[in-house]
Each structure stands twice: as structure tokens, then as C-alpha cells.
Amino acid sequence: MKNIASLGMILGLSSLLGACAFGPVAGKPSGGAVIYSDVQFNERTEENALGTKVGTGCTTNILGIIASGDASVANAAKSAGITKIASVDGKATNILSFYSTYCVVVTGE
Amino acid sequence: MLHSRNFCTFSVLLAFVSHSNLSGATSSPAAAEPSQELPPEPSEPQQNSTQSPPADTPAAAPVSETSLVDTVELQNGAYLRGLIVELDPERHLLFRLADGTVKTIPLAELKRVEQAGRELTLPQREPAPSELPPPAAGPPALPQHPAFHLNPDSSLAQELKLIPGPRVKLEIQANQPAQLQRRIHSDSEFTSYYQVCSAPCQLELPAQDPALYRIGSLRTDPTEWFQLPQRDSRLDAELVHSSWASWPRATFIGGAILTGIGGAFLGAYALSDKNWTRDTGIIVGSIGVTALLTSGILWLVRPHSQVTVSPLSF
Numbered sequence: 001m002k003n004i005a006s007l008g009m010i011l012g013l014s015s016l017l018g019a020c021a022f023g024p025v026a027g028k029p030s031g032g033a034v035i036y037s038d039v040q041f042n043e044r045t046e047e048n049a050l051g052t053k054v055g056t057g058c059t060t061n062i063l064g065i066i067a068s069g070d071a072s073v074a075n076a077a078k079s080a081g082i083t084k085i086a087s088v089d090g091k092a093t094n095i096l097s098f099y100s101t102y103c104v105v106v107t108g109e
Numbered sequence: 110m111l112h113s114r115n116f117c118t119f120s121v122l123l124a125f126v127s128h129s130n131l132s133g134a135t136s137s138p139a140a141a142e143p144s145q146e147l148p149p150e151p152s153e154p155q156q157n158s159t160q161s162p163p164a165d166t167p168a169a170a171p172v173s174e175t176s177l178v179d180t181v182e183l184q185n186g187a188y189l190r191g192l193i194v195e196l197d198p199e200r201h202l203l204f205r206l207a208d209g210t211v212k213t214i215p216l217a218e219l220k221r222v223e224q225a226g227r228e229l230t231l232p233q234r235e236p237a238p239s240e241l242p243p244p245a246a247g248p249p250a251l252p253q254h255p256a257f258h259l260n261p262d263s264s265l266a267q268e269l270k271l272i273p274g275p276r277v278k279l280e281i282q283a284n285q286p287a288q289l290q291r292r293i294h295s296d297s298e299f300t301s302y303y304q305v306c307s308a309p310c311q312l313e314l315p316a317q318d319p320a321l322y323r324i325g326s327l328r329t330d331p332t333e334w335f336q337l338p339q340r341d342s343r344l345d346a347e348l349v350h351s352s353w354a355s356w357p358r359a360t361f362i363g364g365a366i367l368t369g370i371g372g373a374f375l376g377a378y379a380l381s382d383k384n385w386t387r388d389t390g391i392i393v394g395s396i397g398v399t400a401l402l403t404s405g406i407l408w409l410v411r412p413h414s415q416v417t418v419s420p421l422s423f
Contacts, residue, residue, distance in 0.1 A: 036352075038328070038350075038351070038352055040327055040328070051263065051264075052260070052263050052264070052265045052303045052304050052305075053264075053265075053293065053301065053302075053303055053304075054290075054301060054302055054303075054304055055293075055294075055299065055300075055301040056299065056300050056301065057298060057299045058298075062362055063362065063366070069298065070298050070299070075298075075299065076299060076301070079293070079294045079299035079300075079301040080293050080294065080301030080302070081293060081301070091327050093351070093352060093355055095352070095355050095356060095358075095359035095360075096359050096360070096363050098359050098362045098363045098366070099355060099358050099359035099362050099363075101355065103327075105327060109263070109264055
């Protein structure tokens with residue numbers, strides 16, 4: 001009984017730590033699932049025509065302890081040479097609450 | 110006596126003059142004017158061009174048959190004799206017929222023109238629709254994805270137009286919704302590209318394009334960047350889900366953490382000699398090791414997105 005309780009406590013603690021890896025997905029619809037999530041969602045749209053250029057930038061998060069990357073809209077747009085932004089979307093993945101990524105996807109011309 | 114003689118002479122004279130006047134009034138008029146030449150009948154019946162524009166010049170003075178030295182044969186089999194007035198190498202031929210009418214004949218209707226017995230070389234012209242061979246039966250057209258097509262006004266289309274050299278026909282197929290992407294920039298932090306078309310699609314691209322291409326989407330693991338093939342080709346992409354790249358890392362991290370926690374419990378057992386810490390350490394450590402082994406297996410066996418290039422034959 002004590003062993004089961006201990007095991008449950010450990011797993012819960014791990015999940016809590018892993019939940020820190022949710023990042024900006026937590027507030028999004030169908031985002032932030034504990035075991036596995038792979039979602040794309042819209043952050044913002046502009047009134048420009050949907051262009052052919054796409055720029056992406058990603059960040060990674062491990063257990064909410066180590067995070068790195070660049071998911072800024074400005075830098076993603078600059079890398080693609082986008083001068084007129086049409087839409088900004090997000091793509092987030094989360095696996096077992098231990099490892100998650102968040103990518104910004106900027107489209108325009 | 111003299112009086113009766115004079116009267117007789119006067120009467121004779123009067124009668125003569127009266128007769129003369131009466132004869133002049135009743136006689137038929139003589140054909141004093143010179144006879145006019147009737148316009149000769151045209152030697153050939155007039156041919157009306159099926160497409161003769163309404164700008165034909167009205168009839169001028171008729172042309173004598175001896176001066177009808179030029180001939181025109183039309184595509185519809187008609188044959189005209191007359192005089193070439195003007196030949197516009199880009200538009201039409203002005204041809205004067207025997208009745209003086211000047212006909213405007215589009216170049217596309219001309220089959221053969223002779224000027225004073227010498228054939229003229231007609232300028233290059235678009236073949237009439239009846240001359241075009243029937244389109245060769247080829248493979249059925251690939252259904253285009255309705256969601257996206259290359260806009261000819263886009264910056265990508267303008268950039269592709271500037272690349273010289275031949276064009277290659279490409280058919281793009283994928284097992285999942287994906288796009289053909291043309292690289293703009295790619296490093297460890299940012300990746301940017303043009304969306305060229307959504308598979309399945311069929312398009313022509315410059316064979317000498319120095320940029321690299323790949324097939325992929327946000328939900329799939331994209332293929333490696335590749336150079337366009339130098340001949341007409343079909344590109345078949347077998348794409349795998351993007352999570353295949355993340356599962357080995359996640360299980361490795363989770364396995365490492367759980368193994369560490371299990372080891373910590375076993376260390377606590379060594380210090381405290383309590384059975385429950387030993388059991389907990391074994392269970393948690395076992396889960397951790399299993400996760401580590403799983404990550405290794407996933408890393409070895411995980412599939413990668415691939416593209417197969419095969420020649421496109423018509």
C-alpha cells in the first residue's frame with residue numbers, strides 16, 4: 001500500500017514538472033494535453049492576402065526546466081523576407097509532459 | 110403674165126421649204142454620241158470571303174482583263190484573279206478584283222499568292238484551326254488540388270520567370286496533405302520557404318533553378334531538400350507524421366528522469382534500510398529503464414519521409 005502510494009506520488013510529481021513544458025499552449029483550445037498533444041491554431045490574422053511565403057521559428061521545452069529557441073514573429077518573417085504578414089499560426093506538440101515544442105508560422109508576401 | 114409666173118415660182122419655193130422643215134421634225138435622231146463600252150463581265154464569279162471584313166473598298170473603275178495578272182488562292186479553295194494593291198505582312202492583303210472592288214483578305218485565309226506569275230512568300234502566320242493536328246491522346250490530366258495553385262502575379266511566379274533555361278514538367282503526389290516547398294532560408298533556428306503547390310499537382314518549373322525544394326507540411330516530417338530533376342518527372346512523397354521525431358526524445362527524457370528517481374529511492378533504502386523505499390526504487394527504476402530502451406528502439410526504427418523520383422512519360 002505504501003509502495004503504491006509512493007509510486008502515485010512520484011508520477012504525480014513528474015506530471016507536475018512536465019506540465020511546466022506546456023508553455024503557450026495551455027490557454028489554447030484543445031491544447032495542453034498531459035500525455036500527448038499535436039495541435040495547430042491561429043494566433044492572429046491580418047487583412048493582407050494569403051501569400052506564398054512561410055517563415056517558421058520554434059522553441060523547445062524540457063520538463064519546464066530547460067527551454068530554448070526563437071519563436072518570434074518578427075524574426076520568422078524576416079527569415080522569409082515577408083513584408084506583409086497575412087497570418088500568424090502556432091503549432092505545438094507535447095509528449096508525456098516531458099518534452100514539448102512550440103513553433104510560430106508566419107505567412108505573407 | 111409676169112404676175113402669174115412670179116406667183117408660181119413663189120409657190121414652188123414655199124412648198125419646198127415646207128417639205129424640208131417637215132422632214133427635219135419627224136426624222137429619228139441619229140446616233141451622234143460615241144457608243145460606251147459596257148463593262149466586261151467578270152471572268153470569274155465573285156468570291157465572298159467567309160471572313161471578309163466590312164472594310165472592303167467600294168468599286169472603283171473596272172479593271173481590264175489583260176491587267177489581271179495576280180492570283181490568290183484561299184484556304185477554302187477559292188481562286189481569285191486581280192491586282193495586288195497592298196500586302197501587310199502582319200495583317201492582310203488588299204486585292205483589286207476585275208469589277209474594281211478592293212477586297213481585304215486576312216493573311217490567315219491565304220494559301221498561295223502569285224504576282225505576275227511569280228509566287229510570293231507569305232509571312233509566318235498562325236495556322237488556321239482546321240490545319241492544326243488533333244491533340245495527341247496522352248495520359249489523363251492529373252486532378253489539381255483545389256486548395257492552392259501558383260498565382261501568376263505572386264512574387265514566386267515572377268522570380269521563377271526570370272530563371273532562364275528549359276522547363277520541366279513535374280507531377281507531385283503525396284500520401285498525406287502536403288505542399289511542394291521552395292527553400293528561402295534554413296538553419297537551426299528558422300526555416301522559411303515558398304509554398305509552390307499543394308499535392309497532388311502538376312506544374313512546370315525551371316530545370317536550372319538553383320533553389321532547393323522539399324515536400325512536406327506542418328503536420329508531417331518534411332522530406333530532405335533536393336534539387337529539381339532535369340527532365341519531366343513524377344515525385345511521389347511518402348510522408349510520416351511529425352511526432353515521429355519527438356517520441357524518441359520524449360521517452361529518453363522521461364526514462365532518464367524516472368531512472369534517476371528510482372535510483373534515488375534505492376539510495377534511500379541503502380541508508381534507511383526500509384523495504385518500501387527499495388520496492389519503490391525498483392518499480393520506478395524499471396519503468397525508467399524501459400523508457401530508455403524504448404527511446405533507443407524508436408530512434409532506430411522510426412521512419413523518415415522520402416520522395417521517389419521517376420521519369421514522366423507521355
